[in-house]
Amino acid sequence: MTRIPLVDYLVLDEEPHLVAQECTSCAARYFDRRSACAGCGLTDFKPAAVATAGVLRSFTIVHFAAEGVDVPFVAGVVDCDGTLVRGNVVNIPPDPEHVTLGMQVQLTTVPVGTDASGVEAVGYGFEPAN
Amino acid sequence: MAENVWILGIHMTTFGKHKDKDTLDLGAEAALGALQDAGVGIRDVGVLGSGNLIGNPGFGQLLQKQIGQTGIPVYNVANACATGATALRVAIMAIKAGETDMGLAVGVEKLAGAGLLTGNARAAEGGHWVRDGRFGAVAPLDGRVGTETMPGVFAQIGMEYGYTYGGADFELFARISEKNHAHSTLNPKAAYQKRFTLDQIMNDVMIAYPNTRPMCSANCDGAAAAVVVSESKLRTLSLEQQRRAVKISASVLTSDPWQEGCQVLPDINTLTRQAAATAYEQAGIGPGDLDLVELHDCFATAELVHYDNLGLCEPGGAVDFFQSGATWRDGSTPVNVSGGLESKGHPVSATGIANIWEVATHLRGEAGARQIEGATVGLAHVIGLGSACGVHVLERAAA
Numbered sequence: 001m002t003r004i005p006l007v008d009y010l011v012l013d014e015e016p017h018l019v020a021q022e023c024t025s026c027a028a029r030y031f032d033r034r035s036a037c038a039g040c041g042l043t044d045f046k047p048a049a050v051a052t053a054g055v056l057r058s059f060t061i062v063h064f065a066a067e068g069v070d071v072p073f074v075a076g077v078v079d080c081d082g083t084l085v086r087g088n089v090v091n092i093p094p095d096p097e098h099v100t101l102g103m104q105v106q107l108t109t110v111p112v113g114t115d116a117s118g119v120e121a122v123g124y125g126f127e128p129a130n
Numbered sequence: 131m132a133e134n135v136w137i138l139g140i141h142m143t144t145f146g147k148h149k150d151k152d153t154l155d156l157g158a159e160a161a162l163g164a165l166q167d168a169g170v171g172i173r174d175v176g177v178l179g180s181g182n183l184i185g186n187p188g189f190g191q192l193l194q195k196q197i198g199q200t201g202i203p204v205y206n207v208a209n210a211c212a213t214g215a216t217a218l219r220v221a222i223m224a225i226k227a228g229e230t231d232m233g234l235a236v237g238v239e240k241l242a243g244a245g246l247l248t249g250n251a252r253a254a255e256g257g258h259w260v261r262d263g264r265f266g267a268v269a270p271l272d273g274r275v276g277t278e279t280m281p282g283v284f285a286q287i288g289m290e291y292g293y294t295y296g297g298a299d300f301e302l303f304a305r306i307s308e309k310n311h312a313h314s315t316l317n318p319k320a321a322y323q324k325r326f327t328l329d330q331i332m333n334d335v336m337i338a339y340p341n342t343r344p345m346c347s348a349n350c351d352g353a354a355a356a357v358v359v360s361e362s363k364l365r366t367l368s369l370e371q372q373r374r375a376v377k378i379s380a381s382v383l384t385s386d387p388w389q390e391g392c393q394v395l396p397d398i399n400t401l402t403r404q405a406a407a408t409a410y411e412q413a414g415i416g417p418g419d420l421d422l423v424e425l426h427d428c429f430a431t432a433e434l435v436h437y438d439n440l441g442l443c444e445p446g447g448a449v450d451f452f453q454s455g456a457t458w459r460d461g462s463t464p465v466n467v468s469g470g471l472e473s474k475g476h477p478v479s480a481t482g483i484a485n486i487w488e489v490a491t492h493l494r495g496e497a498g499a500r501q502i503e504g505a506t507v508g509l510a511h512v513i514g515l516g517s518a519c520g521v522h523v524l525e526r527a528a529a
Binding site for chain 2: 004006007008009028030031032033038039057058059060061062063064065066069070071073075076077082084085086087088096101102110112113115116117119121123124
């Protein structure tokens with residue numbers, strides 16, 4: 001079965017990871033398609049693999065969301081060795097007794113769904129590190 | 131050096147549900163109220179700054195067709211929740227530039243009953259994956275890669291402060307909300323004027339932890355407007371107009387400068403810190419001189435970080451500052467004595483002028499039961515996510 005990543009910056013190889021666009025001038029990192037660097041204005045970027053282990057810098061537990069979004073879920077910001085990453089915290093009960101600021105987390109993949117051609121889309125999240 | 135600009139007249143409608151009034155009715159009520167308060171007419175006004183996000187993009191001209199088509203330039207502006215402050219800045223800048231000696235700014239919104247203002251409902255799924263947008267996403271990201279809802283975004287902003295400095299937990303944020311709702315009981319223009327106990331706040335419906343429903347700003351209808359005037363023009367007006375005029379000692383608008391992570395979680399801190407620093411410099415005062423502050427508590431989690439961003443406390447000291455009681459109306463730096471956006475309400479484009487109305491009303495000594503006695507200097511702060519930050523420092527006219 002064919003698998004595709006949910007977003008361009010997710011790489012689904014044997015060790016799934018995220019790839020940022022890093023400014024070759026000031027080293028600012030981005031995850032979206034770039035026009036130029038918002039930090040220094042220059043336009044040259046190189047791909048940079050982002051660390052898959054990190055620390056949960058902030059989170060919220062969303063109980064009320066747009067129609068069709070499964071709740072509750074944990075949305076967070078993970079500091080992956082200096083690069084901040086947005087992602088859900090998964091494979092953990094969505095409550096403040098289990099999810100805590102500063103907890104160690106690890107990138108993991110999350111199934112999104114399969115389209116009419118049988119292509120599976122795969123997203124990512126962060127789960128508690130062992 | 132451009133000359134000083136003063137508020138000559140200002141008005142805020144009651145915030146809440148206005149079933150029988152449309153956006154134009156509310157905008158006209160605020161504008162006419164401000165003109166009446168100023169003791170001038172629409173023909174005295176040389177520029178109009180207008181803000182309305184949810185309605186017609188040409189709102190200013192529609193408003194003129196109700197209150198006076200005088201041929202003056204109209205600037206219809208949009209800056210998210212800072213739209214009202216931006217409209218006011220337009221009028222102030224026109225005066226400072228010498229193009230006119232009097233301007234009008236209006237912000238209005240009809241939001242009663244609106245739900246979440248962001249967070250995409252999902253498109254029907256099935257069919258074939260197609261990459262879309264600047265992340266090349268094959269499916270909507272809200273809920274899959276974090277949250278796009280405002281309660282969730284601002285919850286993370288407050289929690290990040292807790293991660294950095296410690297001490298910011300669910301109960302602390304709920305206590306901030308308890309304060310603002312307590313303040314609102316003295317404000318007859320607030321959409322909600324009900325006191326809540328800490329237990330009631332913590333046990334209400336959870337929207338995005340740690341923000342429960344009463345810790346979120348209230349969608350409602352409302353409008354606010356201000357007439358601003360050059361100092362030299364003011365000196366030609368009556369003594370009564372001069373006595374009630376409020377000096378705009380600082381007027382600043384900033385956008386968010388690039389910081390690591392600012393495109394992952396919006397950084398509402400750096401632009402507020404820069405706006406505050408510039409405002410204190412312009413006004414020649416420090417945060418210790420402020421008799422009251424209206425800051426942008428779109429969520430209880432946001433209020434905490436702005437104590438720090440506005441320099442009301444030592445860096446990293448917002449938790450201790452709040453726990454000292456400083457920001458209650460009888461404290462050393464009363465914050466959101468109007469009840470704040472959590473209870474007064476948040477009709478988006480009106481907010482950045484309504485907070486100035488609140489401060490100006492105290493400086494004039496006209497705030498009734500909630501008057502901060504002897505107030506001479508106040509600050510109004512607003513944030514529009516994306517981001518824009520407006521900070522105004524106001525001073526009472528010398529007796």
